[in-house]
Amino acid sequence: MCAAVKYGSRGPALIPRMKTKHRIYYITLFSVVLLGLIATGMFQFWPHSIESSAEWSLDRRSVHDAPLVRIPVSSPIPERGDLSCRMHTCFDVYRCGYNPKNKIKVYIYPLQRFVDEVGVPISSTGLSREYNDLLSAISDSDFYTDDVTRACLFIPSVDVMNQNSLRIRETAQALAMLPRWDKGMNHLLFNMLPGGPPDYNTALDVPRDRALLAGGGFSTWTYRQGYDVSIPVYSPLSAEVDLPERQPGPRRYFILSSQTAIHREYRVELERLKEENGEALLLLDKCSNLSQGLASVRKRCYKGQVYDYPQILQESSFCVVLRGARLGQATLSDVLQAGCVPVIMADSYILPFSEVLDWKRASVVIPEEKLPEMYTILKSIPHRQVEEMQRQARWFWDAYFSSMKAIGMTTLQIINDRIYPYAARTYEEWNNPPVVKWSSVNSPLFLPLIPPRSPGFTAVVLTYDRIESLFRVITEISKVPSLAKLLVVWNNQNKSPPEETLWPKVAVPLKVVRTKENKLSNRFFPFDEIETEAVLAIDDDIIMLTSDELQFGYEVWREFPDRLVGYPGRLHLWDHEMGKWKYESEWTNEVSMVLTGAAFYHKYFNYLYTYKMPGDIKNWVDAHMNCEDIAMNFLVANITGKAPIKVTPRKKFKCPECTAIDGLSLDQTHMVERSECINKFASVFGTMPLKVVEHRADPVLYKDDFPEKLKSFPNIGSL
Amino acid sequence: MQARKKYVLLGLCSFCWLLLYYLQDRLLGFLAYRRGEGARPWPDWLDRDLLPGFAEHAELLNDGGPGDSPRQRRQAWTGIYKDSRCRMETCFDFARCQALSAFRVYVYPPEKSERVSESYRKILTSVAESRYYTSDPREACLFVLGIDTLDRDQLSTQFVPNVDERIRGYPLWNDGRNHVIFNLYSGTWPNYTEDLGFNMGQAILAKASLNTEHFRPGFDVSIPLFSKEHPQKGGERGWLVRNTVPPRRKYLLMFKGKRYLTGIGSDTRNALHHIHNGKDIVSLTTCRHGKDWEKHKDARCDRDNREYERFDYQELLHNSTFCLVPRGRRLGSFRFLESLQAACIPVLLSNGWELPFSDVIQWNQAVVEGDERLLLQVPSTVRAVSPDRVLALRQRTQMLWDAYFSSVDKIVLTTLEIIKDRVYSHISRNKFMWNALPGGLLVLPEYSTHLAHYPFYYHSLGISPGQEFTAVIHATSPLLSQSQPIMKLLQVVSKSKYCSQIIILWNSEKSLPQRSKWPPMPVPLIVTDGRRKTSSRFLPHAAIETEAVLSLDEDTVLLTSEINFAFHVWRSFPERIVGYPPRSHFWDPVKKAWGYTSKWTNEYSIVLTGAAFYHRYYHHLFSHYLPSSLRALVDRTANCEDILMNFLVSSVTHMPPIKVAQRKQYKEMPTLQGTKMAPWANPEHFTQRQECVNTFASWFGYMPLMHSQFRLDPVLFKDHVSVLRKRYKDLERV
Numbered sequence A: 001m002c003a004a005v006k007y008g009s010r011g012p013a014l015i016p017r018m019k020t021k022h023r024i025y026y027i028t029l030f031s032v033v034l035l036g037l038i039a040t041g042m043f044q045f046w047p048h049s050i051e052s053s054a055e056w057s058l059d060r061r062s063v064h065d066a067p068l069v070r071i072p073v074s075s076p077i078p079e080r081g082d083l084s085c086r087m088h089t090c091f092d093v094y095r096c097g098y099n100p101k102n103k104i105k106v107y108i109y110p111l112q113r114f115v116d117e118v119g120v121p122i123s124s125t126g127l128s129r130e131y132n133d134l135l136s137a138i139s140d141s142d143f144y145t146d147d148v149t150r151a152c153l154f155i156p157s158v159d160v161m162n163q164n165s166l167r168i169r170e171t172a173q174a175l176a177m178l179p180r181w182d183k184g185m186n187h188l189l190f191n192m193l194p195g196g197p198p199d200y201n202t203a204l205d206v207p208r209d210r211a212l213l214a215g216g217g218f219s220t221w222t223y224r225q226g227y228d229v230s231i232p233v234y235s236p237l238s239a240e241v242d243l244p245e246r247q248p249g250p251r252r253y254f255i256l257s258s259q260t261a262i263h264r265e266y267r268v269e270l271e272r273l274k275e276e277n278g279e280a281l282l283l284l285d286k287c288s289n290l291s292q293g294l295a296s297v298r299k300r301c302y303k304g305q306v307y308d309y310p311q312i313l314q315e316s317s318f319c320v321v322l323r324g325a326r327l328g329q330a331t332l333s334d335v336l337q338a339g340c341v342p343v344i345m346a347d348s349y350i351l352p353f354s355e356v357l358d359w360k361r362a363s364v365v366i367p368e369e370k371l372p373e374m375y376t377i378l379k380s381i382p383h384r385q386v387e388e389m390q391r392q393a394r395w396f397w398d399a400y401f402s403s404m405k406a407i408g409m410t411t412l413q414i415i416n417d418r419i420y421p422y423a424a425r426t427y428e429e430w431n432n433p434p435v436v437k438w439s440s441v442n443s444p445l446f447l448p449l450i451p452p453r454s455p456g457f458t459a460v461v462l463t464y465d466r467i468e469s470l471f472r473v474i475t476e477i478s479k480v481p482s483l484a485k486l487l488v489v490w491n492n493q494n495k496s497p498p499e500e501t502l503w504p505k506v507a508v509p510l511k512v513v514r515t516k517e518n519k520l521s522n523r524f525f526p527f528d529e530i531e532t533e534a535v536l537a538i539d540d541d542i543i544m545l546t547s548d549e550l551q552f553g554y555e556v557w558r559e560f561p562d563r564l565v566g567y568p569g570r571l572h573l574w575d576h577e578m579g580k581w582k583y584e585s586e587w588t589n590e591v592s593m594v595l596t597g598a599a600f601y602h603k604y605f606n607y608l609y610t611y612k613m614p615g616d617i618k619n620w621v622d623a624h625m626n627c628e629d630i631a632m633n634f635l636v637a638n639i640t641g642k643a644p645i646k647v648t649p650r651k652k653f654k655c656p657e658c659t660a661i662d663g664l665s666l667d668q669t670h671m672v673e674r675s676e677c678i679n680k681f682a683s684v685f686g687t688m689p690l691k692v693v694e695h696r697a698d699p700v701l702y703k704d705d706f707p708e709k710l711k712s713f714p715n716i717g718s719l
Numbered sequence B: 001m002q003a004r005k006k007y008v009l010l011g012l013c014s015f016c017w018l019l020l021y022y023l024q025d026r027l028l029g030f031l032a033y034r035r036g037e038g039a040r041p042w043p044d045w046l047d048r049d050l051l052p053g054f055a056e057h058a059e060l061l062n063d064g065g066p067g068d069s070p071r072q073r074r075q076a077w078t079g080i081y082k083d084s085r086c087r088m089e090t091c092f093d094f095a096r097c098q099a100l101s102a103f104r105v106y107v108y109p110p111e112k113s114e115r116v117s118e119s120y121r122k123i124l125t126s127v128a129e130s131r132y133y134t135s136d137p138r139e140a141c142l143f144v145l146g147i148d149t150l151d152r153d154q155l156s157t158q159f160v161p162n163v164d165e166r167i168r169g170y171p172l173w174n175d176g177r178n179h180v181i182f183n184l185y186s187g188t189w190p191n192y193t194e195d196l197g198f199n200m201g202q203a204i205l206a207k208a209s210l211n212t213e214h215f216r217p218g219f220d221v222s223i224p225l226f227s228k229e230h231p232q233k234g235g236e237r238g239w240l241v242r243n244t245v246p247p248r249r250k251y252l253l254m255f256k257g258k259r260y261l262t263g264i265g266s267d268t269r270n271a272l273h274h275i276h277n278g279k280d281i282v283s284l285t286t287c288r289h290g291k292d293w294e295k296h297k298d299a300r301c302d303r304d305n306r307e308y309e310r311f312d313y314q315e316l317l318h319n320s321t322f323c324l325v326p327r328g329r330r331l332g333s334f335r336f337l338e339s340l341q342a343a344c345i346p347v348l349l350s351n352g353w354e355l356p357f358s359d360v361i362q363w364n365q366a367v368v369e370g371d372e373r374l375l376l377q378v379p380s381t382v383r384a385v386s387p388d389r390v391l392a393l394r395q396r397t398q399m400l401w402d403a404y405f406s407s408v409d410k411i412v413l414t415t416l417e418i419i420k421d422r423v424y425s426h427i428s429r430n431k432f433m434w435n436a437l438p439g440g441l442l443v444l445p446e447y448s449t450h451l452a453h454y455p456f457y458y459h460s461l462g463i464s465p466g467q468e469f470t471a472v473i474h475a476t477s478p479l480l481s482q483s484q485p486i487m488k489l490l491q492v493v494s495k496s497k498y499c500s501q502i503i504i505l506w507n508s509e510k511s512l513p514q515r516s517k518w519p520p521m522p523v524p525l526i527v528t529d530g531r532r533k534t535s536s537r538f539l540p541h542a543a544i545e546t547e548a549v550l551s552l553d554e555d556t557v558l559l560t561s562e563i564n565f566a567f568h569v570w571r572s573f574p575e576r577i578v579g580y581p582p583r584s585h586f587w588d589p590v591k592k593a594w595g596y597t598s599k600w601t602n603e604y605s606i607v608l609t610g611a612a613f614y615h616r617y618y619h620h621l622f623s624h625y626l627p628s629s630l631r632a633l634v635d636r637t638a639n640c641e642d643i644l645m646n647f648l649v650s651s652v653t654h655m656p657p658i659k660v661a662q663r664k665q666y667k668e669m670p671t672l673q674g675t676k677m678a679p680w681a682n683p684e685h686f687t688q689r690q691e692c693v694n695t696f697a698s699w700f701g702y703m704p705l706m707h708s709q710f711r712l713d714p715v716l717f718k719d720h721v722s723v724l725r726k727r728y729k730d731l732e733r734v
Helices: A002-010 A020-059 A129-140 A168-176 A264-280 A311-315 A330-337 A368-379 A383-401 A404-419 A427-431 A434-439 A467-477 A520-524 A547-559 A604-612 A617-624 A628-640 A667-685 B002-038 B057-062 B070-080 B118-129 B163-168 B266-275 B301-310 B313-319 B334-341 B372-383 B387-405 B408-423 B431-435 B485-495 B534-538 B560-572 B617-624 B628-637 B641-653 B683-700
Strands: A068-070 A106-108 A113-115 A153-155 A188-191 A212-215 A253-257 A281-283 A299-302 A305-308 A316-322 A341-345 A457-463 A483-490 A510-514 A534-539 A569-575 A580-584 A598-602 A695-699 B105-107 B142-144 B179-183 B204-207 B251-258 B281-286 B320-326 B345-349 B469-475 B499-506 B525-529 B548-553 B582-588 B593-597 B611-615 B658-660 B710-714
Touching: A106 A129, A113 A168, A129 A404, A153 A188, A188 A404, A253 A264, A253 A311, A253 A368, A264 A281, A264 A368, A264 B070, A305 A311, A311 A316, A311 A330, A316 A330, A316 A368, A316 A383, A330 A341, A330 A383, A341 A368, A341 A383, A368 B070, A383 A404, A427 B431, A457 A467, A457 A520, A467 A483, A467 A534, A520 A604, A520 A617, A520 A628, A534 A547, A547 A598, A547 B710, A580 A667, A598 A604, A598 A628, A604 A628, A617 A628, A617 A667, A628 A667, A695 B560, B105 B118, B118 B142, B118 B408, B179 B408, B251 B266, B251 B313, B251 B372, B266 B281, B266 B320, B266 B372, B281 B301, B313 B320, B320 B334, B320 B372, B334 B345, B334 B387, B345 B372, B345 B387, B387 B408, B469 B485, B485 B499, B485 B548, B485 B560, B534 B617, B534 B628, B534 B641, B548 B560, B560 B611, B560 B658, B593 B683, B611 B617, B617 B641, B628 B641, B628 B683, B641 B683
Parallel strands: A068 A113, A106 A153, A188 A212, A253 A281, A253 A316, A316 A341, A457 A483, A457 A534, A483 A510, B105 B142, B142 B179, B179 B204, B251 B281, B251 B320, B320 B345, B469 B499, B469 B548, B499 B525, B658 B710
Antiparallel strands: A299 A305, A534 A598, A569 A580, A695 B710, B548 B611, B582 B593
C-alpha cells in the first residue's frame, strides 16, 4: 500500500500521468492484492499455530491416551544381545556423519502402549516416572532431534528400567516392531534393575539384537567394554531428601553399614569387625518394630535405636556398599550424596560410568574376600585423602547421579565421546570438581623441554619515532650471539620509517612492519615474520642492556620456555587500607611481574594475547596506552600458574616510571593508573593469578671470586 | 494502452502471489524446522506425577534378597569363568601375592638348547633386572616362561614348536595360573587369527595387536608392537625438542606403506590412496611386497609405486603433523611407536584394536582415533583439530613415549605394574597418576595413593607445598664438644621459622650419644641410627612429616637466612633439588666416558645433597625404585649417594637441579679436627665418583643429568641499595 501511495505521489514512470479515477482504481487493486497476500500468509501460518496449539493441548495428555499397539503372537523376537558387539561392528557410524559441532542427534520414539493379542500390557508398570524424566531431559537437550532421518541414536519409549515388571518375550517383540529397529542398530536401552530371581543376571535379559545397553549392575562378563554404558541405579531418595553438602572432615563414625539385604556370611564378618573396633563402626539394619511403608524406608535401626536414613550417612567417613543379589545398589547413590566415601565390595562389578570416572579418587574398592581386612585397609588412608574422597564423592553425585537427567546426559556424552573421540571431554573435565578446576592449571606448554640454543630468538622492537634511540638499541642487540632476526614494529602511521640505507648494518635479517593503528597490542601480535619460539620484546629506549645480559636472559628462557623472563621486575601488593591491589616498582625483595620493555617469552603467548585475552582487557590497554605488560604477566601467570623469572641485577632503566621527560606519562599518575590496571585485570580474570617470588636468576659465577675472563657472562650488572 | 498496463500489473501481482504461495512452503518449512529444534516433543504428561516409580522403595532396599552365599558363588565362578572368560577374580591365585612386598616375578630358566629371539631375551632381561625379580619360584606371585612365545606365526623362522607339551611338563604351570605370556605376533596368513597355537590355559596374555573381542578386560594386557632393535633400557627421547607455533608442520597428514592387494587388512590399505592430494596430505602406498605381488597388480600400481619412491619416510615423519596408523595384516604396527616417538600425532585406522596399556592410558589425549569405515572423513577431521589441541596432543605423545614405550624395560615394567595394580587394587595408581607427568612407573602407590603427597602434581591440583621442612643431618663424627660444627648447624637450622623438626641420622662408629648430650632445641629433635650405611640418609624415615626435606652434612656451614631463602625457592620448584654447592658432569671424548668435575664452571648439573632441599618422596624412590645394586655400591664406597640422588631426580623431572645463592663457597678442605681426613680430600674418592657417574648412566640407559647456567639469588642480591632494604642481607656479609 505504501508503495502504491509513493508511486502515486511521485508519478512514477510505470504509470505516467494517471487520472485520479484510475489512481483510486489502482490503489484499490493493490490493496486487494496485498490484503490477499497477507491473508494467504496468515492462513498459511494459522494452521501451524493451530497445529501447535493442538500439540500443546495434546501435550497435556495422559499417558493412557498413548496409542495402543497390539503385538501379534508370531511377531519376530530379536536375537539375544551379541557379547562381541563393539562400536565398529554393531554400530552404524554413517548415521552420525561428520558434524562440525561433534554432537550426535538422538531421536525418541513417541510413546505407545504395547499389549499382547489378548490385550495384556507388556509391562506391569508401563512408563515409569524415572524413565519419563529421562526422556523429557533428553528431549530438552541439544542432543535431541525430532527428525528421524537425521538421527544417529534412537531411544525407544518402551520402559525397560526394571526387568521385574517386564514380560520378557513381549517386550522384545515390541522392540522389534519399532519402525527403525533394524536389528537394534544404534538403539539405546536404559535398564537399572537387570535379571530376576533366582540367579539375577547382570544384564537385561530382554533379547535386544545389537542395541546398546545403558545398564546398572553390569558384571565384567556381561559388560561390552566400549559399547555398553554402565550407569548407576537411581535412588528415588535423591529427589525426596535434600542433604546439604557437608564440609569434608572427620565424622562421628569411621565405617557405617546401612544396607538391609546383606548376606548372613557378610553380616557375621561385619559383626566381628564391630566387636574388634567398637564405636568406630555402626552396623544398621532394618527396623523390626516399625510398620511397613515409606517410613521404614527412611529409618534404620541398631539395637533398638532408630536412625534417620539417609541423614545418618553424613555422620560417617566411610560407608559400606556390598553387593546383594544384584551388583548395582541404589545405596551407592545415597552414600555419594551424603559425601560419605563408598567402600565398594562387589567383585566383578563395573562401576557406574567407569569409562570416564576415576573411581579410585572417590571410593575404595575392596575384593569381597578382603572384607575382614576392611578396617585396616581404610585406616591406612591418610586423613587428607579421605577428605578429598569425600569431596569427590559428593561431586560425582552432584554431576552424574543426582537426577535422571544427570544420568541420561552423562550416558549420551559418553557415547558422543566415542563417536567423536577427537572432541572427547578430557579426564580433568570429567573428574575434577569445580574447586579444583578453578584453582588448578593445565599449562599449554606442559612438556618439560629445554629447547636447543641454535634457532636463537627474534627481537621485536616497538617504536614510534625515536629513531636515534631505536638505532642504538638495534646496534646493541645485534651484538647478541643468539639473535636470529630483528623485527621493528613501526607504530607511527604519520611518518614513514627511515630509508633502508640509513638503518644500522646488522648481520641478521632486519624487518620493519608498519601497523595500521598506533596500538600497544601491536607489540604482541604473532607476526609471521617471527620464526623462532623465543621472542625478545624490547622498547626502543632500552639501550643499557649489555650483550652478555641479553644472551644470558635467552639462556635462562631456554630453561623456562613457558615463562616470562625479563629484566626489570615489579610487584603487586594488597593495600589493606584501601582494600585493593597496588602496583609497586620500588626496591622490593619480591617480584611478581617483569616488564615487557625487555623480556623473553614464547611466541605462543603472542597468540594468547592477541586472540584469547579475556574480557575487554585488550581494548582497555589500547585505549589507555598503558599496562600491556601487566596484561601479559596476568595472562601467562593465569595459564601456567607460574611466576615470571627476573634475570640479572637491578639497573637504572630508562623505563616509564623512572623518567618524566620523554616517557609516556608522569610519575604519580602513571603509578596510579598501573594500580588501577591490576585491580581491573584481577576482576576480569576473577582471581589474582600473579605469583610472588623472592628470587632472580644470575649467572652461576656472578660476583664470585673467579677470573672474569673465564666467566661465560662477565658483563652483567655494569652500569 | 491503459488496459494493457492494467493487465500487466494484475499479472505481476498474481505472479507475486503465486511465487509467495509456492515459496511459502519452504519458507515456513524452514521456520517450522527452526521451531521444531526448540520444541518439546516428549509430552509433558498431565498425569506425570501419578506415574509409578521404576521400582518400589522396598524393592530397591531388599534387592531380591541377599543372594547366594558369597563363598559358594566364588567357588562356582572359578568353574564357569575360565579360559576365554578369565578375570582376576577367577583365574588368578591371589594367595601367592599376599603382602604388597610379595609381588615377585619368577622367570623360568631357558633350557640350554633354547632358541630365544632377541626381543624375548630383552624381555627376560628386563624382568630379571627389575626390582620384582625373584629366583625362588616358591615366593613368586607371577611367572614368566623361558620359552619364546613372541612369534606364534607358524610360517616364521622364530616359531617355537611343541610349546603345549613342554609347558604341560612344568610342575609350576598349574594350568597357567599367575603366568604371563608375552606375544607380539599370533596367527598366520591368510587370516592372522588370535590363536597362539598352544593352550595357554588361565595365563595372563600380554600381547600386541590385541582385538577388543578377545581381550579379557582387567586380565590381559595389551602391549605395543616393538622391533628387535628396540633398546633394552633408557631409549631415545622423543623427537620433539621445542614447541613451535603455529604448531602445523609442512604436511598435515602422511602415510607411506604397503598396500595389500588381497587378504585381511586390504580393505583399508587399498583405500588409502583416495585421500592423497600431493600437497598437504601425502598418502603413499606401494604394491611391492611379498614375492608374487605382480600377480595381483592392478591399474594403479605403477603410478602409485612411482609416487611412493618420491617421498622419504623419515622426512615425512619429521615434517608431518598427523601420521596415519592404519591396520596392517594385524591390528597394530611398528608405525604406531614410530609416530609416537616422532611427535607425529597418530591417526588410528584400526577398528577393534585394544590400544597398548589401554587399561591405564587415556589415549584420546594423545592420538586421533579414526574409524576405518570413515577414511574419507579423516582429512576434514584432522583439519578441524585446533592448533591448541595439536600442541597438546603432540606434547602428550612425547610424554607417553618417554614414560612407557621408549625401551623394552619400560614396556615390560608397565605390564608388571598394571598387573600389580590389579592384584593390590586398593593400593594402586589412579588414572591421573598414569597419565600425568612423569608417568605411572615413577609413582609408587605403596608410598601414598594421595595426589597431594607427590612433588609433581601441585600445579594440576591448584595447591602449593607446605610451609615447613624437616632437616635431616647426617652425622659421622663422634660427639666430643659443644663447639663442634654440628652444634652450630643445629642452632642455625632450628632458628629458621620454617623448620618443624630435626632428625639426626647417626652414622658414626661411636654408639648413639645420650639424649642429654644434645642441646635444647625449639623444635623436636629425633636421633635415629643409620647403621653406618651411606644410603641410609635417603631412607624414607617415618618421622619425616613435612613435604620438604633439608638434607645436611654435619659440617655444613650455613646461615639461617640462606636456609630460609633456599626454602622459598624450593617451594617454587618442589619437584627439583634446590641446593648450594654445584658440580658438573661432562662427556670425555677421549676416554669415551662420562667425567665428573668439582671445579668452578659456568654451568652445573648436580647440587650436592650435603646441603639441599628436596621433596621427601625422593627418599622413597631412592630406597624402593632404584635397584639394590646401586644402593649397595653407595654403601660399599660410602660415596656417590648425592650423585645418585641427582640422577634420580633429573630422570623424573627432565630438568637440572637448582643452585641458590650462598654466602661462602663450600670449601673442600679437611675439617678442623684434622685427625680424620675428610673423605673428599682423598683422590680415590674422586675417581670413585667418576666411576659412579658411568655406572649410574648405564643403569638408567641414558644420561639423565642436565646442565643449568643460572643460580637463583635474592632479588636485591648485591644490588646498590641500602642493606636495610634487603631481606637476606646476611648473604652479603663477608
